[in-house]
Amino acid sequence: MQLLNSQDVSDHLKQAKRINRKGEHVFREGEEADAFYVVRSGSIKSYLVTEDGEEQVLGFYLPGDVFGLDTTEDQLRMSSAITLETTSLCRFPHAYLADKAQGSNLLRITAEQMQRDHNLVLMLARKDADGRIASFLDDLASRYWSRGYSASAFLLSMSRQDIGCYLGLAVETVSRTLTRFQECGVLQVNRREVEILDHDTLRKIAGIRVEASPGSCKVAGVGSA
Amino acid sequence: MQLLNSQDVSDHLKQAKRINRKGEHVFREGEEADAFYVVRSGSIKSYLVTEDGEEQVLGFYLPGDVFGLDTTEDQLRMSSAITLETTSLCRFPHAYLADKAQGSNLLRITAEQMQRDHNLVLMLARKDADGRIASFLDDLASRYWSRGYSASAFLLSMSRQDIGCYLGLAVETVSRTLTRFQECGVLQVNRREVEILDHDTLRKIAGIRVEASPGSCKVAGVGSA
DNA sequence: CGCTGAATTGACGGCTCTCAATGTCGGTGG
């Protein structure tokens, strides 16, 4: 999806490029917000801190993704953004949107964000651990695929902790589930390396309809079998 | 919060008013979207249907709330909206935003929606049933309060089923939790009627910091005590 | 080579879902 005009992007790349190393904040919750960002390379974690000091991950952004549009009415950051690895960003002032009277364009950009949020809500409210992990991996795969990378093998840029904070699961549950998926032959995992072996089954577990399929192959009893 | 210019709203009220009776759809997922709405009176449930035919409630909208901004990039509805009671709406064409070059205005409007989504994600990911119900009631109370109604006593316009679909809980859990809150003296419930007796404790259960407070009064063991 | 933090694995308990029955309110028709 082309969020912004290519020429516009090119213009800005020349002046608004930014390189951040792993673990650096792009912005923090509460700061003044006068710009949004597009990921050029690397990856970003968006999160907020609950009142009891715990972290809730809102999303991960890959190259091409837009983030930083979620601001309060006072133009303050509603969430924090931190790099998960060495990351190159492109900065766009909010004024940029007003200048070009891109009201409808803005709607298109925010649409993706809302779609993401809805998907997350849906996962958290209606899916169990297996479904959430499977959905998460399938989503990552399709996003890598749409960017020209392999949808079967990729490196996770986020920790198990981050995945858990994103999916509302304990780290141990994330780890256990991945192991079980591996034992089931759905995928191969080694630390941050993931290879999806049976994409159909993965999508089935995720609760996504797949064409041909024999019986329900829900990953169960594999550990004891 | 003044989402739209008062004069503009007045202009539109004259021509774009709409009355819907209980259970009528304002729009459905997938339909063409060329307008958003403001609730004048009554209440709206926003929801989407999962692949397995189940419903996921995304939010409830009270008088003054804006809804219908979540559209795909193709300007199609990303969710459905249905009235929970006899409801009066005001319709605003999307073109209305573009015409006035209200890019930044649009940002402010969508901000509220995103804030809402973030809160929902946070509840679903990090709070147990007690925390979700308490947060839900506290949110409703504060929204009624900001509209000039009582924050202590109000009528729920949604069913237990709807509340469960919103909070990712089974209907039985919603019912049980409300009963337990009542036994604990936090509130009084009878069907759709709710009266909050101890707002501080409610907020404490919701995971919201409250000034003075003795020991943790988490509602537990009340049923058996 | 030892240290540190991340990841894995196991045991256990509790919260919440599911299944099922009962209770309650509002509407309908005799």
Add this chain to the structure above:
DNA sequence: CCACCGACATTGAGAGCCGTCAATTCAGCG
């Protein structure tokens, strides 16, 4: 006026999933 009915709500019992606690392994690094 009252009996009946259906939708919604409440309540109970049992089981399963997942979080917590704890120990262990592993990779990276000085």
